Amino acid sequence: MAAAPGATPDSAPAAGAGEVEGERVKPFTPEKAKEIIMSLQQPAIFCNMAFDWPAHHWTAKHLSEVLHDKQIRFRMGMKRTDTVPQFETTCACVEATLEEFLTWNCNQSTISGPFRDYDHSKFWAYADYKYFISLFDDKTDIFQDVIWSDFGFPGRNGRESTLWIGSMGAHTPCHLDSYGCNLVFQVQGRKRWHLFPPEDTPFLYPTRIPYEESSVFSKINVVNPDLKRFPQFCKARRYMVTLKPGQVLFVPRHWWHYVESIDPVTVSINSWIELEEDHQTRVEEAITRMLVCALKTAEDPHNTRAWLNPTEVEETSHEVNCCYLNRAVSALFDYRTSKVVEIQALRTNRDNMKKEGLNVHHHMEMEQIDDQDLLLGTIKQEAASPFGPDLVPVILSSEELPSERRGIFEGDGKDFVGKDGEHPGKLHCTKRQRMMSKNEDVVAEQIASDSSMAPSQTFISTDDLLDCLVNPQVTSIVAQLLIKGRSLWS
Template identity: 80%
Template sequence: MAAGPRATTDTTPAAGAAGEEGEHVKPFTPEKAKEIIMSLQQPAIFCNMVFDWPARHWNAKHLSEVLHGKQIRFRMGMKNTNTVPQFETTCSYVEATLEEFLNWNCDQSRGSGPFRNYDHSQFWAYADYKYFVSLFENKTDVFRDVIWSDFGFPGRNGRESTLWIGSLGAHTPCHLDSYGCNLVFQVQGRKRWHLFPPEDTPFLYPTRIPYEESSVFSKISVVNPDLKCFPQFRKAQRHTVTLNPGQVLFVPRHWWHYVESIDPITVSINSWIELEEDHQARVEEAITRMLVCALKTAEDPDNTKAWLNPTEIEETSHEINCRYLNEAVSALFDHYRTSKKVDIEALGTNGEHTKTEGLNVHNHMEVEQPHSQNLTTGTVKQEAASPFGPDLVPVMPSSEEPSTERGRIFESDGNSLDGEHFGKSHCTKRQRMMYKSKNAIVEQIASNSTVAPSQTFISTDDLLDCLVNPQVTRIVAQLLIQGRTL
């Protein structure tokens, strides 16, 4: 898979092609692609941007030959319709080669070897979060097969990428990523993405158990939600899209996503793009780590497997976590002291919110906006000069009004949509969603207060759901940073 000369022609017709017949010209320059990624606040699919990437041939069969004999960890999950999410802590794990995975997947049975205890009709397998640096440690030439520089990030390739290989039904629980935005290249098979905007966070019932740095999970199985336990989910605005081979999905910062494989074998490559906001996000994550570890280890110091995600293998002692927090704060100050891009005092709460007397969570929920990519500005740009067309397809919501029934889902299949209409509708929805978010906490408390006080039991996890709610840790981080600058 060593990178060879990059192809400039392809006989397969595709939207956005230009020049002589059969010749592919990429619809966006690297500079334009980066501009879109850094300003767009809506998930979107890039088409005709990777036709010359050597990695487009990385199907599972080819990878099994390249990684011949290499043991890979597969996560095994049940094919069911349970209303409880299948978190990674509830899955089992198998060490196997890609060849053994393909044999099990092809035989449609238990077979022999590592997968012998898993009936293919009842289980799925997922080799997820496989970082190229670890996976191809002795084959570094393959890094050049992935060319994220085409999206405006010079030098970024497979070294900054992650590989995902799954069978039918393999999925990740619904979550948001605390850091960066996401580019996902679909290589083989199709994946269905269920996405929800950041404004819907209160409706997704966020939790940090299981704990994993940078992953905020939802308590809800979004494909089979329990609306009696989680009634606010009715207000969430689902965006659904099927990602096909050759397409690249852009997932903006803090968008919730649930991803499922809908073909027998799927292969994806992704890269998380760092953002300016990540510096403060790391402080928020360090606060979360300290609180979660302090309370959960105090509850049961010998049972970390019950709450610590299998991918989270770092030390969890209070001393280590305290050092982690201090390093995160120091790194933030070093960054802004060096870059001089942002007035450090602006990282604290804005003028009218600086008073700690009568601290109002609802007011502070909006403090995030100056530090995140400006949603209103981004929408105005879309109206003035929409980037959408046959080669950049927005992932749209189900309707203008929030759906009260789960069945109302809009699914994009990569067809172009009217960009002008998208810009105007998104602006209206943005205003409406902000109003919903401001009142969601009060409504959620009211909906959960039907149990008599004598019957309630508040667990450590219940307390943590409040203490490390993303909205709360954001406020704590801002107050902590502000306190260091006064």
């Protein structure tokens, strides 16, 4: 039932091509789009890249007709503005069809069915993290309606995608994704994104409770923060954007984000793009899983609901987690071995070129390529800013978040171009000079301020200990030591 896919990557014009003979064309070739994604170090919005995707027309109403009576799990949350994040462990769940969701979302006072116990004026509903491969298991043709290959990832489509459908107020707590970078296609309604750079991690008070592999949560409700309990948060830099239908948001690796629906119904599709750094991250995540599960299970063997995110359905036994850690380390070494083979092949090719006496000047340049450059396969070069009408940077918010929620109070980027085509708040494609390592002295202060209590209340809980043991910076160091030690044993 899926419509025919849009233009193939080979038919895409060069960057900035614009209109040609009345035919609408895309501003970036797949190769250029991928180059931008792999080099850009800040969030940005791609415009006019998905106008011909069949999924462009996937409204919630359309999807309800496609899925018919299929039961979907909705997370139910309260429309409230207190300072505590609404983690998934505190939300109720409802099994319902999309049609039942849309009926409830019309705010009918005499509603019956699965949503009958949830007053629409007090609750929001969110069908989040719905993997296409499970949702459309009997309609796999629909995978072709999503064309991530337009962004330089051949063959990538709905099979590697996730669907999100929510009512107004539905949101995900502030978190960072451990793996990859993120592309998000907005289909229906608008979503407001609050983003924070990786180097501000100490100011976001990271926690692994509730535990979910690949997600590091913040203890802070970033739209209504408790600055008395979390004073370091005032140092965090907030980038904001309202994502509109047809736009694709790029979220770089390890950028924190809080996402909220600001229209009655929102539909979005995302795909996490794998990166080379994920190989070590899997080891870090395996270490985290082992420690969290061991300590929390020992604390209360019969109650995982309080700390294990509902998305985690795998067994949490120590034996299983040990196997997971060993597999992650083995996979890392297998990956490194394959890269060594690539390096050796490149060196052999270089030596052969020398023997044949081809292009002496080119050989001299190749001699200067170190092993790291060979490992990466390319030499990164400084490039001109890619920003323009079809690639809009997400900029640093200059306004303080008010105590009462506003509507849209940040620009959508359409008027971002200033004098000489430059954006006053943009970052360059190179990494920021201020790296997380310079914030290591903040980690202890952050944890101490979070755990501080009156003398009569001093008590170190399991969660307090885990905040230190599985702090992202700590697990990174432990993983490096573990990998180094394993290398010496080999």
